[in-house]
Amino acid sequence: MDVKDSIDAENQNVVIWGRHNGMSQQWDIIYHDAVPAEPKKGDLNKFFGFYIGKPFHIVSEYGTRKYLDIRSNSIYLKTQNGFDT
Numbered sequence: 001m002d003v004k005d006s007i008d009a010e011n012q013n014v015v016i017w018g019r020h021n022g023m024s025q026q027w028d029i030i031y032h033d034a035v036p037a038e039p040k041k042g043d044l045n046k047f048f049g050f051y052i053g054k055p056f057h058i059v060s061e062y063g064t065r066k067y068l069d070i071r072s073n074s075i076y077l078k079t080q081n082g083f084d085t
Helices: none
Strands: 013-015 027-031 056-060 067-071 074-078
Touching: 013 074
Parallel strands: none
Antiparallel strands: 027 056, 056 067, 067 074
16 A cells, blocks of 8 residues: 555545555554453454454554545545544
């Protein structure tokens, strides 16, 4: 995934693009809530590294830490209200 034209702006399109390792292609996975205890057996899909059924955001590593939002079959950057940077 790549932020179109490498512009860190609200509602900026996110596209599939060839790998170039620029900042516009660097993302973190941040879970919506904190894990209260050690995960129980079967909660973590070790192959993918995701907790099954647990909401998460994909967050840009730009300084503004916007997250991905999907609307009308397009992917955009959005501000995550209340995100502590």
